[in-house]
Amino acid sequence: MKTYTDEEILEEFKNFSSNKYSLVLSSVNKDNSPLTSYAPFVEENGNYYICISSNLPHYSNMTTTKKAHVFIIEDENTADHIYARKRLYFDVSCQVADNEENIFALFDQRYGDSLSFLRTMKDFKILELSPKQKSLVLGFGAAYVLNEDGKLAQKTIGHK
Secondary structure: OOOOHHHHHHHHHHHHHHHHOOEEEEEEOOOOOEEEEEEEEEEOEEEEEEEEEEHHHHHHHHHHHOOOEEEEEEOOOOOOOOOOOOOOEEEEEEEEEEHHHHHHHHHHHHHHHHHHHHHHHOOOOEEEEEEEEEEEEEEOEEEEEEEOOOEEEOOOOOOO
């Protein structure tokens, strides 16, 4: 089990998603029925942005409830152990982004032309996902919490 310094942990929180290109997104509808999907994303000023069709249920879930859960995980092919994949997860508040063109430019920078066609599809909208407290798992016994104020804490998990 590797021991991390506070600086290393904060750096992992900051850079964890830089080499990940999609996030897993969970939402619920008005009847609390869950739905999970995924989406490519970009980050800006601490927020995450996704571009999804407004015709799909997860868009309606997030714009109605204004909340979702995000999960970003290390590829299992590069993980040291299948049970100890590095992962970042957090609740978010959701809203339709008002600066669509700026966010599309970020998508272009990150993904090149591969997603530019979404601009022409009128049902695709950009959602802003604003994180709350974040949890980060870096391996066995290495689980951490970063609260909304930027304070770091060890996450205690009562394994038996």
